[in-house]
Amino acid sequence: MLGVEEIHTFYGLSHILFGVSLTVLRGEIVCLLGRNGAGKSTTMRSIMGLTPPRQGTIRFRGKDITGNKPYQIARMGIGYVPDDRRVFADLSVGENLELAQRTTGGLAVWDKDRVYSFFPALRRIDSRKAGFLSGGEQQMLTIGRALMTNPDFLLLDEPTEGLAPMIVKELEDRIGRLRAEGLTVLLAEQNQKVALRLSDKGYIIDNGLIRYHGSTEELTADEEARKKYLLV
DSSP: OEEEEEEEEEETTEEEEEEEEEEEOTTOEEEEEOOTTSSHHHHHHHHHTSSOOSEEEEEETTEEOTTOOHHHHHHHTEEEEOTTOOOOTTSBHHHHHHHHOOOOSSSOSSOHHHHHHHSHHHHTTTTSBGGGSOHHHHHHHHHHHHHTTOOSEEEEESTTTTOOHHHHHHHHHHHHHHHHTTOEEEEEESOHHHHHHHOSEEEEEETTEEEEEEEHHHHHHOHHHHHHHHOO
16 A cells, blocks of 8 residues: 655755665554664655655555645545644634544545544533643544544554553554554654554664564564664
8 A cells, every 4th residue: 555665855965864765554453663763754755755755666566656735635544643743732622623534535534523432531521622732632633533434554653652551551552443444554753662563563763764574463572673673
């Protein structure tokens, strides 16, 4: 469903990604693991067109989307959950969701009521301004907002970062359910335990290079690779 082939991405003169390649098949949850600053978020931003790569190719459903604008990529069916959440602080939970709603040629699969069924905690705070939410509530809202665009493919960038263990467990459960809801997911995470429990296969990125890839069983068994590239 997604193919990233030898992309090189820069911030100004700084070369951040060095020939990153990865694939995600339809129906998979694939994790991208790495320390802070390893290149996870830049990979996600490159795919979404926010920081387009200078070299390499990104294909979605076989179509070359390299260099497309973010709104064009979103309309193709890719949803994006950034690591910094970026809720509209002065708008209510409900208004944040309504602003993002996008239909796909028929009845919307994801609407506000379905998002509230998926994240029941949000229904109870529908009228609360997003700026007054806890970190966990904001993360649920950000994922819900991405679902309101009715994507087929979801980019999740560090969804559990900085959250309490109880909230992490709840989010892990919900992310796992996304596959049953028909979504394909690329998950960038530092929390390797959560990521490996959720994923079918994984990639490790370090200093802008893919250092390892394989099934989650192979990655779980390869303690040396995890120690070398993931331990702080």
